[in-house]
Amino acid sequence: MCCNDNLNERNQGTRTHRALDLSAIAGMRFFDPHVHMTSRTTDDYQAMADAGVVALIEPAFWLGQPRTGLDSFRDYYSSLIGWERFRSSQFGIKHYCTIGLNSREANNEALAEQVMELLPAFVYKEGVVGIGEIGFDDQTAAEEKYYRLQLELAKSAGLPVQVHTPHRDKKKGTSKSMDIAVEHGLSPEMIIIDHNNEETVKEVLDRGFWAAFTIYPFTKMGNERMVEILKQYGPERIMINSAADWGISDPLAVPKSAALMKQRGISMEAIDLVCYRNAITAFGQSGQIHEKDFDQIREVDQAQKFESNSILRGGQQPRIDKGTIIIA
Numbered sequence: 001m002c003c004n005d006n007l008n009e010r011n012q013g014t015r016t017h018r019a020l021d022l023s024a025i026a027g028m029r030f031f032d033p034h035v036h037m038t039s040r041t042t043d044d045y046q047a048m049a050d051a052g053v054v055a056l057i058e059p060a061f062w063l064g065q066p067r068t069g070l071d072s073f074r075d076y077y078s079s080l081i082g083w084e085r086f087r088s089s090q091f092g093i094k095h096y097c098t099i100g101l102n103s104r105e106a107n108n109e110a111l112a113e114q115v116m117e118l119l120p121a122f123v124y125k126e127g128v129v130g131i132g133e134i135g136f137d138d139q140t141a142a143e144e145k146y147y148r149l150q151l152e153l154a155k156s157a158g159l160p161v162q163v164h165t166p167h168r169d170k171k172k173g174t175s176k177s178m179d180i181a182v183e184h185g186l187s188p189e190m191i192i193i194d195h196n197n198e199e200t201v202k203e204v205l206d207r208g209f210w211a212a213f214t215i216y217p218f219t220k221m222g223n224e225r226m227v228e229i230l231k232q233y234g235p236e237r238i239m240i241n242s243a244a245d246w247g248i249s250d251p252l253a254v255p256k257s258a259a260l261m262k263q264r265g266i267s268m269e270a271i272d273l274v275c276y277r278n279a280i281t282a283f284g285q286s287g288q289i290h291e292k293d294f295d296q297i298r299e300v301d302q303a304q305k306f307e308s309n310s311i312l313r314g315g316q317q318p319r320i321d322k323g324t325i326i327i328a
């Protein structure tokens, strides 16, 4: 959940147009540990696959407007482990997810209670690599209550936790998220603190937590700032993600940032850690991530079916030929 800010605010950023050249990172593999593919198109999947994204994590979040009943949660969670995972596989990308009650909707307590009862039916499913994204938005008492309950769920399920940190009063919210996790007896190495910036990174790393950074246009972090953070802190326990969703966002944020890092003299080893390896190490603690699956899924057959439905509509041929202007 990354889009609490209104779109206009984001559009006020200055756009700098530079040619997109990803040749510098050709052949590299990327893992985007936070991207909401449900909100994205097949073009995005194709572009990500072409740019070297081999696997991703889709955290459960809110839909931009409040859900009105439990069944919308159930159907959403089902799609994260079902149809969306299948859709991703059709572009050769291994799809994982984290399951949780997002902080915004924790404020609807009547519904939140029901969601808490539903969660155990999903968190033990194959391909669920954590509880997330959970944490604070407005930093209300209800948000804290459901954050604590879900930390307990993570503990009993033995799963890592993907923590969304608030946009407003971020430093305080980030410290509080870590304090509470420690209070519940969770080990910092099982917690991925997301949406960091220059203000929060030091404390997160000093306390032994994973520090994730969202490269998101106009708000959060730009990737030039990210390069500076890497120069200062090094790559250990740091990972980047696109958090691309239904707002103005960039599903190629990870490969693009890798290209920029290379251009700015960050070592290939460091780029590999931050854009691939660290996320696998952190979320791999779920026991659900096997790199050999990344290769297997690349043998794509777009005519495959999921519950008798494929991604091909009415007699389409698998794969669009991007090398031509003709749309046949």
Ligand SMILES: [Zn+2]
Pocket: 001, 002, 034, 036, 059, 061, 133, 243, 245
């Ligand atoms: Zn998100």
